[in-house]
Amino acid sequence: MLAPALDARLEAVLALVEAEAHADIGSDHAHLPIRLIREGRAGRCVVVELNPGPLALARRNVARARLHDHIEVREGDGFAPLLPGEVDSASVSGMGAGTITGILRRAGERLPPALVLQPNDSARTLRLWARENGHHLKAERLIPGHWPYPVLRLERRDGPDPAYADLPEQAALRYGPHLLREGSEVLLKLVRADIARLTPLAAPGRTAGVELDAALSALAVLGGQ
Ligand SMILES: C[S@@+](CC[C@H](N)C(=O)[O-])C[C@H]1O[C@@H](n2cnc3c(N)ncnc32)[C@H](O)[C@@H]1O
Secondary structure (H helix, E strand, C coil), X not given: CCCCCCCHHHHHHHHCCCEEEEEEECCCCCHHHHHHHHCCCEEEEEEEECCHHHHHHHHHHHHHCCCCCCEEEEECCCCCCCCCCCCCEEEEEEECHHHHHHHHHHHHHHCCCEEXXXXXXXXXXXXXXXXXXXXXXXXXXXXXXXXXXXXXXXXXXXXXXXXXXXXXXXXXXXXXXXXXXHCCHHHHHXXXXXXXXXXXXCCCCCHHHHHHHHHHHHHHHHCCC
């Protein structure tokens, strides 16, 4: 296997990684690290897998690609199998934002300074985690698929994240400050769908009302009507 095909969301993750040493947490098939090495986007990779089936699959694919000198496959939970400072970057993709946030919270001093995250649901929790834990949002993508998949690149930085400047806070946390500024068709469609879904549910003080307000202010930033 020379260069496994990736779906569009993993292609977006791939394009946001640039590292000497990179860890792919919850890799499953190890297709992402294989492509990272093949394309020179990482010099060395560590694959971490919790479950025996995906662990065996990752080992098999790395061996078939003849990349065992560049990719090491380790069994374990999140960042636990890594030493502090061992990698300068990590990806966590294809899981719920709650699961990803749990993995980040447990990482402690093993957490590298750059992260590429792709949750299968809203990235709001991850953006909040980034703001509370000294990471800035450096890039965001929204990839069409079964639903729109957010992909975030975070980097450890001091001070408030300038990406949020001059944007309505709740809209930026829900939809992404870079994505709001870029204003793609995919985002506009998502915001409109949220407004249609939330309007009949919204009442003052209810969660749906707060989410509807965020969607309406996002629409205003996007210049929609
Ligand atoms: C849905 S797959 C996503 C695979 C791949 N990252 C992708 O985006 O296509 C999630 C993978 O993460 C693994 N996983 C879940 N929680 C994990 C954890 N805490 N540590 C390591 N691996 C984990 C699962 O075994 C599974 O292989």
